[in-house]
Amino acid sequence: MSLLHLSINADDPEEVATFLARVMGGVAMPFPPFPDCWIAFTEQDDGTAIEVYPTTHVLEAGTEQISCEVRARDASTTFVHVALCATLHRSEIIFLAADKDWTARICNLGPFECVEVWLENRLLVELLDAEMQQDYRKGMTVGNWATMFGLSR
16 A cells, blocks of 8 residues: 555645645645645655645535535644655755744654654655665554564564
């Protein structure tokens, strides 16, 4: 299974989409289906993308399909986060985030390390450079998870 796309929200969707596209080696573009939204494509250009909606927009089921509704701003933090493969080195990621005054740091999460970036100091993305991606793929297996936490498979 692969992640195809993900939707997040931000106070400045263009800035966040541009940052994400840069660390994923791709491109950011407007997202015309919904007003004021942006989309960040990955370097592979295989359809993998992150849609970025304003914090004033919510998705609803709609009568026949998804609907974008404008509501009061919601910039609260959330438990939802994503780990992404980055084409940049960890030092470049930290530099780009620091340039925006966003919290960014290298974290050891046990079976792998990542660069923890808080987009707009509100929404967590875990960015993994090439070396971190190798460790992630080696360490994040069902068998390793079960062993690490003493679980049966």
